[in-house]
Amino acid sequence: MLKEEIDIYQRKRPKSKQLWEKSLQSLAGGVSHNIRNFGLPSIGAFPSFIHSAKGSKLMDVDGNEYIDCWNGHFAMILGHNHPIIQKVIEDRSKYGWHFGTNTENQVKLAETLIRDNPSIEKVRFCTSGTEATMYASRLARAFTKKRVVAKAKLGWHGANDTLFYDVGGIIVGKDTPGILDKEEAGVFTFPINSREIFNFIQKNATDLAAVILEPVLGGGGGFPVDTDFLKRLREETEKCGALLIFDEVITGYRFSYGLLQNDLRIFPDLTTMGKIIGGGLPIGAVGGKKEVIALATPGMKNQVLIGGGTFSGYPLSMATGLKTLELLKESNEEYKRINTEGTKLQQELDQFFREEMLPIVATGFKSIIMLHIMSKWVEEPTIKEIIELTDRKRESLLQLALFNRGIIGLHGLGSLSMAHNQSQILQLLEIVKEVATPVTKSTIE
Numbered sequence: 001m002l003k004e005e006i007d008i009y010q011r012k013r014p015k016s017k018q019l020w021e022k023s024l025q026s027l028a029g030g031v032s033h034n035i036r037n038f039g040l041p042s043i044g045a046f047p048s049f050i051h052s053a054k055g056s057k058l059m060d061v062d063g064n065e066y067i068d069c070w071n072g073h074f075a076m077i078l079g080h081n082h083p084i085i086q087k088v089i090e091d092r093s094k095y096g097w098h099f100g101t102n103t104e105n106q107v108k109l110a111e112t113l114i115r116d117n118p119s120i121e122k123v124r125f126c127t128s129g130t131e132a133t134m135y136a137s138r139l140a141r142a143f144t145k146k147r148v149v150a151k152a153k154l155g156w157h158g159a160n161d162t163l164f165y166d167v168g169g170i171i172v173g174k175d176t177p178g179i180l181d182k183e184e185a186g187v188f189t190f191p192i193n194s195r196e197i198f199n200f201i202q203k204n205a206t207d208l209a210a211v212i213l214e215p216v217l218g219g220g221g222g223f224p225v226d227t228d229f230l231k232r233l234r235e236e237t238e239k240c241g242a243l244l245i246f247d248e249v250i251t252g253y254r255f256s257y258g259l260l261q262n263d264l265r266i267f268p269d270l271t272t273m274g275k276i277i278g279g280g281l282p283i284g285a286v287g288g289k290k291e292v293i294a295l296a297t298p299g300m301k302n303q304v305l306i307g308g309g310t311f312s313g314y315p316l317s318m319a320t321g322l323k324t325l326e327l328l329k330e331s332n333e334e335y336k337r338i339n340t341e342g343t344k345l346q347q348e349l350d351q352f353f354r355e356e357m358l359p360i361v362a363t364g365f366k367s368i369i370m371l372h373i374m375s376k377w378v379e380e381p382t383i384k385e386i387i388e389l390t391d392r393k394r395e396s397l398l399q400l401a402l403f404n405r406g407i408i409g410l411h412g413l414g415s416l417s418m419a420h421n422q423s424q425i426l427q428l429l430e431i432v433k434e435v436a437t438p439v440t441k442s443t444i445e
C-alpha cells in the first residue's frame with residue numbers, strides 16, 4: 001500500500017515536492033513547527049504546501065482540495081475565511097496593524113473574557129499559548145513563593161523551557177537536550193486520573209507552587225481528564241496553598257461559549273488561553289485571580305516580570321478575537337451540532353475498529369477526534385498502552401492515505417469546525433473506515 005500511496009501522492013503534487021526540497025535547504029527539517037511535516041518524511045513522502053482556504057476546505061499549491069480537520073491547530077472553529085472575520089481584518093488594517101500601544105479592542109476583549117468566565121478576574125495578553133503557560137507558571141511561583149510546578153504527563157503547553165517535560169505528540173518519554181533536568185528545573189510530572197499526584201501533593205505541600213493541566217489532553221492525544229480527578233485536584237491544591245492552573249488554550253470556547261471549566265463547575269486560580277479567542281490570528285492570554293495577575297503590574301513592589309512581547313495584544317488579533325467571540329455567543333446550536341457530530345463520529349469509528357479488531361483507537365471529546373494506531377490490537381487499551389504501543393510509521397501512512405483521499409488531519413483527524421457540514425462529516429467516517437484496514441494490515445517496510 002505504501003508505495004502505491006506515495007506514487008499517487010507525488011504524481012499530484014509536483015509543486016509541493018519542489019517546495020519541500022527547497023525548504024529542507026533553508027529551514028530546520030523543512031518546517032517552522034515540528035508537527036507540520038505530518039510525519040510524512042518518515043515514510044518517504046513530503047508535506048503538501050497550502051495555498052488557500054475557504055470554510056471547511058484547504059487548497060494546496062498543486063490545486064488539490066481537502067476537507068480540513070486540522071483547522072489551524074484547532075484555532076479555526078468558525079472555519080476558514082469567515083466573511084465577517086475577513087471584513088474585520090480588511091477594515092482594521094486600513095488604519096494600520098501594529099502600533100506597540102494599547103488599543104480599545106484589547107480592553108473590550110479582556111472585558112469579554114472576564115464577563116464570560118467567573119474565574120477570570122484580570123487578564124494579560126501575549127502572542128502565543130507557549131508564553132501564556134510560561135507566565136502562568138512564573139506567576140504561580142512568585143505568588144506562592146514556592147518552587148515546584150507539577151504538570152500532567154503528555155500535557156502539551158507549548159515549547160517553553162518551563163514546561164517542556166514528558167510532553168506528548170512530539171516526543172514521548174525523553175526530554176529534549178538543551179533544557180534543565182526535571183528536578184533541577186523544579187518540575188514534577190504525573191499521569192492523569194491516577195492517585196500519584198495526590199500522594200505527591202501530600203508529601204510536597206511546602207514546596208509545590210502549582211499544578212497545571214489541560215482538562216482534555218490535546219496534543220497529548222485527545223484524552224479527557226476525569227471530572228472527579230479535576231475536582232480532587234482543586235481541593236488538594238487549595239488545601240496545600242498551591243495554585244491550580246487550567247490550560248484552556250484548546251478547550252476554551254471549543255465546546256460551548258466560554259471556558260470548559262464553566263461547564264465542569266471547577267474553577268482554577270489561573271487559566272491560560274489562546275487559539276480560538278484570537279479568531280485565527282496570533283494570541284495568548286493568562287487570566288485568573290486578580291491578586292495573582294496583578295503581580296505583573298508595572299512599578300509595583302516585587303513586580304513579577306512577565307509579558308514583554310513586541311506583538312503582545314496585537315491589534316488585529318484583538319479585533320478578530322473580539323468579533324469571533326461575538327459570533328460564537330450566538331452559536332449555541334452550532335456548538336451542539338459539532339459536539340454531537342464529533343461524539344458520534346468518534347463512537348462509530350471506535351465501534352468499527354473494535355468489530356474489525358483493528359489496532360486503532362479513536363479518542364477525543366465532543367468536537368475533538370484523534371486516531372491512534374498501535375502495533376497490536378488490545379481490547380479497551382489504557383492511555384499508557386495507547387502511547388507505549390503507538391506505531392508512528394503507520395500513523396504517518398494513515399495521514400498520507402487521508403491526504404490522497406482529500407482529507408487533512410493531524411493526530412489522525414483533529415477537530416470539527418462549524419463550517420463542516422453533515423455530508424462532509426459522513427465522508428470523513430467513510431474514508432477513515434475505507435483506509436483503516438489496509439493501513440493497519442499492509443507491510444510498510
Ligand SMILES: Cc1ncc(COP(=O)(O)O)c(C=O)c1O
Nearest residue numbers: 128129130156157158218249250
Ligand atoms: C493546550 C495547549 N497549551 C499551549 C499551547 C501552545 O500554544 P501556542 O502554539 O499558541 O504557543 C498549545 C498549542 O498547541 C496547546 O495545545
